[in-house]
Amino acid sequence: SDFSHLDAAGGARMVNVGHKPEQQRTAKAEGWLRCRPETISALRARALPKGDVLTVAQIAAIQAAKRTDELIPLCHSLPLNVVEVEFDIEDTAIHIRSSVSMTGKTGVEMEALTAVSVAALTLYDMCKAVDKTMQIDGIRVTEKIKQ
Amino acid sequence: SDFSHLDAAGGARMVNVGHKPEQQRTAKAEGWLRCRPETISALRARALPKGDVLTVAQIAAIQAAKRTDELIPLCHSLPLNVVEVEFDIEDTAIHIRSSVSMTGKTGVEMEALTAVSVAALTLYDMCKAVDKTMQIDGIRVTEKIKQ
Amino acid sequence: SDFSHLDAAGGARMVNVGHKPEQQRTAKAEGWLRCRPETISALRARALPKGDVLTVAQIAAIQAAKRTDELIPLCHSLPLNVVEVEFDIEDTAIHIRSSVSMTGKTGVEMEALTAVSVAALTLYDMCKAVDKTMQIDGIRVTEKIKQ
Amino acid sequence: SDFSHLDAAGGARMVNVGHKPEQQRTAKAEGWLRCRPETISALRARALPKGDVLTVAQIAAIQAAKRTDELIPLCHSLPLNVVEVEFDIEDTAIHIRSSVSMTGKTGVEMEALTAVSVAALTLYDMCKAVDKTMQIDGIRVTEKIKQ
Amino acid sequence: SDFSHLDAAGGARMVNVGHKPEQQRTAKAEGWLRCRPETISALRARALPKGDVLTVAQIAAIQAAKRTDELIPLCHSLPLNVVEVEFDIEDTAIHIRSSVSMTGKTGVEMEALTAVSVAALTLYDMCKAVDKTMQIDGIRVTEKIKQ
Amino acid sequence: SDFSHLDAAGGARMVNVGHKPEQQRTAKAEGWLRCRPETISALRARALPKGDVLTVAQIAAIQAAKRTDELIPLCHSLPLNVVEVEFDIEDTAIHIRSSVSMTGKTGVEMEALTAVSVAALTLYDMCKAVDKTMQIDGIRVTEKIKQ
Numbered sequence: 001s002d003f004s005h006l007d008a009a010g011g012a013r014m015v016n017v018g019h020k021p022e023q024q025r026t027a028k029a030e031g032w033l034r035c036r037p038e039t040i041s042a043l044r045a046r047a048l049p050k051g052d053v054l055t056v057a058q059i060a061a062i063q064a065a066k067r068t069d070e071l072i073p074l075c076h077s078l079p080l081n082v083v084e085v086e087f088d089i090e091d092t093a094i095h096i097r098s099s100v101s102m103t104g105k106t107g108v109e110m111e112a113l114t115a116v117s118v119a120a121l122t123l124y125d126m127c128k129a130v131d132k133t134m135q136i137d138g139i140r141v142t143e144k145i146k147q
Numbered sequence: 148s149d150f151s152h153l154d155a156a157g158g159a160r161m162v163n164v165g166h167k168p169e170q171q172r173t174a175k176a177e178g179w180l181r182c183r184p185e186t187i188s189a190l191r192a193r194a195l196p197k198g199d200v201l202t203v204a205q206i207a208a209i210q211a212a213k214r215t216d217e218l219i220p221l222c223h224s225l226p227l228n229v230v231e232v233e234f235d236i237e238d239t240a241i242h243i244r245s246s247v248s249m250t251g252k253t254g255v256e257m258e259a260l261t262a263v264s265v266a267a268l269t270l271y272d273m274c275k276a277v278d279k280t281m282q283i284d285g286i287r288v289t290e291k292i293k294q
Numbered sequence: 295s296d297f298s299h300l301d302a303a304g305g306a307r308m309v310n311v312g313h314k315p316e317q318q319r320t321a322k323a324e325g326w327l328r329c330r331p332e333t334i335s336a337l338r339a340r341a342l343p344k345g346d347v348l349t350v351a352q353i354a355a356i357q358a359a360k361r362t363d364e365l366i367p368l369c370h371s372l373p374l375n376v377v378e379v380e381f382d383i384e385d386t387a388i389h390i391r392s393s394v395s396m397t398g399k400t401g402v403e404m405e406a407l408t409a410v411s412v413a414a415l416t417l418y419d420m421c422k423a424v425d426k427t428m429q430i431d432g433i434r435v436t437e438k439i440k441q
Numbered sequence: 442s443d444f445s446h447l448d449a450a451g452g453a454r455m456v457n458v459g460h461k462p463e464q465q466r467t468a469k470a471e472g473w474l475r476c477r478p479e480t481i482s483a484l485r486a487r488a489l490p491k492g493d494v495l496t497v498a499q500i501a502a503i504q505a506a507k508r509t510d511e512l513i514p515l516c517h518s519l520p521l522n523v524v525e526v527e528f529d530i531e532d533t534a535i536h537i538r539s540s541v542s543m544t545g546k547t548g549v550e551m552e553a554l555t556a557v558s559v560a561a562l563t564l565y566d567m568c569k570a571v572d573k574t575m576q577i578d579g580i581r582v583t584e585k586i587k588q
Numbered sequence: 589s590d591f592s593h594l595d596a597a598g599g600a601r602m603v604n605v606g607h608k609p610e611q612q613r614t615a616k617a618e619g620w621l622r623c624r625p626e627t628i629s630a631l632r633a634r635a636l637p638k639g640d641v642l643t644v645a646q647i648a649a650i651q652a653a654k655r656t657d658e659l660i661p662l663c664h665s666l667p668l669n670v671v672e673v674e675f676d677i678e679d680t681a682i683h684i685r686s687s688v689s690m691t692g693k694t695g696v697e698m699e700a701l702t703a704v705s706v707a708a709l710t711l712y713d714m715c716k717a718v719d720k721t722m723q724i725d726g727i728r729v730t731e732k733i734k735q
Numbered sequence: 736s737d738f739s740h741l742d743a744a745g746g747a748r749m750v751n752v753g754h755k756p757e758q759q760r761t762a763k764a765e766g767w768l769r770c771r772p773e774t775i776s777a778l779r780a781r782a783l784p785k786g787d788v789l790t791v792a793q794i795a796a797i798q799a800a801k802r803t804d805e806l807i808p809l810c811h812s813l814p815l816n817v818v819e820v821e822f823d824i825e826d827t828a829i830h831i832r833s834s835v836s837m838t839g840k841t842g843v844e845m846e847a848l849t850a851v852s853v854a855a856l857t858l859y860d861m862c863k864a865v866d867k868t869m870q871i872d873g874i875r876v877t878e879k880i881k882q
Contacts, residue, residue, distance in 0.1 A: 011496040011599075011787025014503055018465065018522035018542050024165065031871070050809055052746025055158040055349045059220045060808050062161055063357075066216055066224055069507055071806075071853055072860050073500045073795050074785050077507055077520045079224045081165035081252075101165050105522075110860050117852045117871070118806055125807050125845050136766070136852070136874035141867075158346025158746075171459065178430070197368050199305025202452040202643045206514045207367050209455055210651075213510055213518055218365075218412055219419050220354050221344055226518045228459035228546070248459050257419050264411045264430070265365055272366050272404050279435075283325070283411070286430035305452075305643040308650055312612065312669035312689050318753065349746040353808045356749055360804055360812055363654055367647045371654055371667045373812045375753035375840070395753050399669070452640025472724070491662055493599025496790045501661050504798075512659075512706055513713050514648050515638055551713050558705045558724070559659055566660050566698050573729075577619070577705070580724035599790040602797055606759065606816035606836050657801055661794045665801055665814045693816070 014074045020105040024147040027100055029112035031139035032093045033123045039131040040089060050126045054087050057096075057122040061085040064118035065100055065111045075110050078102050083111070085119055094123055097142075109141045161221045167252040171294040174247055176259035178286035179240045180270045186278040187236060197273045201234050204243075204269040208232040211265035212247055212258045222257050225249050232262055241270055244289075256288045308368045314399040318441040321394055323406035325433035326387045327417045333425040334383060344420045348381050351390075351416040355379040358412035359394055359405045369404050372396050377405070379413055388417055391436075403435045455515045461546040465588040468541055470553035472580035473534045474564045480572040481530060491567045495528050498537075498563040502526040505559035506541055506552045516551050519543050524552070526560055535564055538583075550582045602662045608693040612735040615688055617700035619727035620681045621711045627719040628677060638714045642675050645684075645710040649673040652706035653688055653699045663698050666690050671699070673707055682711055685730075697729045749809045755840040759882040762835055764847035766874035767828045768858045774866040775824060785861045789822050792831075792857040796820040799853035800835055800846045810845050813837050818846070820854055829858055832877075844876045 042048050050056070062083045069077040081101045088095040098115035100108045120136040127134065189195050197203070209230045216224040228248045235242040245262035247255045267283040274281060336342050344350070356377045363371040375395045382389040392409035394402045414430040421428065483489050491497070503524045510518040522542045529536040539556035541549045561577040568575060630636050638644070650671045657665040669689045676683040686703035688696045708724040715722065777783050785791070797818045804812040816836045823830040833850035835843045855871040862869065 011493065012499045012503065012791050013784065013786045014523050014525070015785070016523035016542065018544060049748070050750070051748045052158065052346070052349050055346050056353055056747050056808055058159045059350055059353045060806065062159065063217070063220055064806055070504070071795065071799055072857050073504055073791055075860060076522075077224075077518075079226065079251075079520065081223075082161050082163035084161070101163065103165060104520075109863070110856065113856055113859060113871075117856055120874075121845065121848055121852055122807050124848060125810060128844070132876075134875070136848075137872050139855075139871035140869070159350050160343065160345045162344070196307065197309070198307045199452065199640070199643050202640050203306050203367055203647055205453045206644055206647045207365065209453065210511070210514055211365055218354065218358055219416050220350055222419060224518075226520065226545075228517075229455050229457035231455070248457065250459060256422070257415065260415055260418060260430075264415055267433075268404065268407055268411055269366050271407060272369060275403070281434070283407075283433035284431050286414075287428070288426075305640065306646045306650065308670050308672070310670035310689065312691060346746065352747045356747065357805070357808055364651070367651055370669075371665075371812075373667065373814065373839075375811075376749050376751035378749070395751065397753060398667075453644050454637070454639045456638070490601065491603070492601045493787070493790050496787050497600050497661055497794055500791055500794045501659065505659055512648065512652055513710050514644055516713060550716070551709065554709055554712060554724075558709055561727075562698065562701055562705055563660050565701060566663060569697070575728070577701075577727035578725050580708075581722070582720075599787065600793045600797065602817050602819070604817035604836065606838060658798070661798055664816075665812075667814065692814075 012074060017076060017105040022104055024103050025107055026145040027107060027109040027112040027141060028143040029116045029141050030097045031116040031120055032095055032137045033120045033134060034093045034137055035127060035131050035134045037092055039127050040091065042130055048126055049129050053123060053126040056126060057119045058085045060122040061098065061115040061119035065115040068111045068114045071114060072110055076106055078104050078108060080111060083115055085115055096120055107144060109144055113139060159221060164223060164252040169251055171250050172255055173292040174254060174256040174259040174288060175290040176263045176288050177244045178263040178267055179242055179284045180267045180281060181240045181284055182274060182278050182281045184239055186274050189277055195273055196276050200270060200273040203273060204266045205232045207269040208262040208266035212262040215258045215261045218261060219257055223253055225251050225255060227258060230262055232266055243267055254291060256291055260286060306368060311370060311399040316398055318397050319401055320439040321401060321403040321406040321435060322437040323410045323435050324391045325410040325414055326389055326431045327414045327428060328387045328431055329421060329425050329428045331386055333421050334385065336424055342420055343423050347417060347420040350420060351413045352379045354416040355392065355409040355413035359409040362405045362408045365408060366404055370400055372398050372402060374405060377409055379409055390414055401438060403438055407433060453515060458517060458546040463545055465544050466548050467586040468548060468550040468553040468582060469584040470557045470582050471538045472557040472561055473536055473578045474561045474575060475534045475578055476568060476572050476575045478533055480568050483571055489567055490570050494564060494567040497567060498560045499526045501563040502539065502556040502560035506556040509552045509555045512555060513551055517547055519545050519549060521552060524556055526556055537561055548585060550585055554580060600662060605664060605693040610692055612691050613696055614733040615695060615697040615700040615729060616731040617704045617729050618685045619704040619708055620683055620725045621708045621722060622681045622725055623715060623719050623722045625680055627715050628679065630718055636714055637717050641711060641714040644714060645707045646673045648710040649703040649707035653703040656699045656702045659702060660698055664694055666692050666696060668699060671703055673703055684708055695732060697732055701727060747809060752811060752840040757839055759838050760842055761880040762842060762844040762847040762876060763878040764851045764876050765832045766851040766855055767830055767872045768855045768869060769828045769872055770862060770866050770869045772827055774862050775826065777865055783861055784864050788858060788861040791861060792854045793820045795857040796850040796854035800850040803846045803849045806849060807845055811841055813839050813843060815846065818850055820850055831855055842879060844879055848874060
């Protein structure tokens with residue numbers, strides 16, 4: 001047959017975590033929403049039309065981290081202990097940092113990255129009426145801890 | 148800077164439950180959908196246009212309790228052991244009672260309150276073709292148990 | 295047979311909106327989270343442990359209104375034009391008001407009631423560390439407009 | 442009163458799994474999408490208009506298995522260790538097999554059946570432009586293991 | 589390069605419905621849950637442990653039909669006008685029939701098939717404590733209407 | 736009172752699109768997953784442990800675009816006509832491009848950006864077993880069309 005086993009099986013495989021030990025796991029991630037200095041000024045002046053940009057982005061990020069297994073097809077459902085999202089306001093960017101912790105069988109870097117990504121998307125949505133030049137950059141894992 | 152740490156961090160904080168012990172936890176809640184006596188008569192006569200009001204409300208409540216972490220932004224994802232929803236038919240109200248149990252690190256009163264609230268909303272939806280005067284009242288926690 | 299047609303058909307019926315005209319529809323609802331005066335003081339002082347109570351509740355309410363069809367089994371999926379949620383801080387309560395608008399074939403009062411209910415639940419969650427006496431009351435539709 | 446306790450309580454009961462032990466549980470299921478031989482030829486030739494039929498169906502099945510508790514009202518939320526979905530291409534059918542494993546308090550046969558059902562529905566969707574005669578058949582549990 | 593365009597593009601394509609006219613569309617589907625005669629007797633006697641089997645299955649089916657676009661990756665989000673689910677109790681099976689209507693740009697047969705499939709899964713879940721021999725069969729589209 | 740109107744109202748405002756005309760709208764976005772050259776080689780050789788990386792990422796992106804209103808709190812629910820996601824394999828990156836179209840009252844750039852972001856996260860998840868150095872960069876809108 002010209003039909004390979006890979007094709008008959010389909011092309012997606014979830015990792016079996018059944019035999020991994022439960023451990024305390026933490027992952028941290030970061031990223032930037034780059035924008036114009038006028039956008040940062042409007043943010044500082046609380047003058048953006050959709051409201052309190054940072055709190056809305058933080059809520060969106062926390063909620064998305066809890067649903068990472070719905071967004072990323074081969075991720076496991078994980079009961080997170082905490083999701084933290086913080087922002088540093090720079091001159092032409094908002095720096096986003098997340099930290100996610102869980103007691104379980106697999107790492108939580110995808111949850112930390114999802115939190116940063118959805119925070120960045122929500123910041124973009126909150127600011128897009130005043131800035132058409134924004135860009136999301138530098139999303140990466142900064143730390144993984146297993147205890 | 149006139150930009151406080153609270154603002155830069157955003158305004159939402161999830162509680163870290165990582166160091167709490169796993170315990171058997173139960174919470175109970177109640178509430179009322181107040182309505183006209185004719186609505187209660189139609190309910191008893193199974194004459195409401197959308198069907199079996201109580202079973203539909205019960206299913207909606209159980210499903211919502213399982214998704215409390217999606218509805219309430221800072222709630223944790225919790226694997227519930229059971230959700231129970233019961234109704235007492237009064238003369239001008241439906242009394243809703245819920246009980247939720249779980250083995251885990253944090254209480255389940257929000258799950259019990261969510262079950263009552265969504266049961267009340269669904270009862271409202273099932274009865275609204277015949278009653279424009281309904282009101283949801285008295286939603287509160289009646290008991291919390293930790294073992 | 296002792297098995298009626300109703301039973302064989304099951305007990306839930308969705309209303310067919312296929313022949314209704316598309317209209318501009320608005321519904322408004324309200325409700326209260328009753329609490330201790332000390333809780334209101336902590337809210338005004340921004341001293342509640344989970345953060346910016348009102349914005350988090352507002353976001354939760356807007357998101358829940360958009361998903362009313364998932365929460366309430368026989369509701370239709372409706373593309374909302376806007377969801378507004380406002381709060382009035384009273385001496386021993388937070389008064390919640392919502393307004394929902396849509397261009398479509400069926401009313402949006404369930405969406406307005408869902409927004410108020412989930413705002414109340416989220417306020418409860420944000421304040422429950424400091425107040426065990428809270429109660430959700432008076433959730434009702436205050437206005438329905440069809441143009 | 443002619444209003445029985447069953448009615449007043451509503452008609453749905455979730456099983457309480459609080460006192461069950463945590464065990465390693467596996468369930469396997471199977472089913473078939475029956476179709477015309479020309480559809481199988483188009484599949485083998487990768488000539489179906491929506492693309493890589495098997496991988497898309499596999500992803501849909503894995504994602505649905507993780508959300509079984511949202512689809513089936515009285516199912517518990519379960520953190521799955523792995524979901525596997527495989528296909529055998531027959532002359533006039535695609536044979537679908539799933540295997541689901543979890544460490545927890547209740548069996549996972551509903552998750553295995555949901556994976557097969559949603560795989561079958563997705564295969565149907567991917568092939569329906571070229572075949573109006575398809576039928577989903579023989580969905581059943583083939584094995585349950587508890588360790 | 590040995591890396592084809594198909595691979596670089598990935599293997600999934602959604603159909604663009606942007607230029608299709610809005611039409612009134614209806615699809616009907618059917619299927620069977622085959623079971624032992626004793627299971628039918630228990631259903632008729634309302635003696636099944638999880639409660640009102642048919643209403644719970646009907647609700648699950650209606651809710652799943654509304655979320656077909658989440659379950660089947662390449663389906664469009666469609667605002668359904670109505671979902672109807674009915675059951676015929678046979679000697680060794682429950683016959684499930686669905687009808688789904690919508691005003692829009694694409695057919696709703698996947699929604700009708702999803703309703704039948706999730707009804708069958710829910711019936712299975714409600715009956716599985718008393719019957720280990722059940723099988724889901726004969727899921728197919730019975731009618732498509734476009735006006 | 737020291738309690739401003741903004742605080743009493745909460746800090747989030749959804750834009751009312753009720754008076755905007757329905758138009759054909761398209762938005763395109765792009766971004767990169769930067770990785771090691773060995774990761775690109777493994778991708779080309781189909782040697783990555785979780786399977787067909789590009790198709791899985793494409794499906795995840797299409798599904799996330801359809802749910803943008805759930806991820807980003809103040810976005811409207813929009814019935815998309817089509818979501819397209821394509822990849823270009825570069826020496827040390829995967830270039831992701833999305834295009835989203837809809838007939839409706841508001842733009843779809845957030846949907847296009849969400850598709851790119853979730854594609855990037857899924858690619859990251861599929862490759863992370865072999866590469867700890869990856870970074871997501873350059874996510875931006877490349878085109879907006881309104882007809």
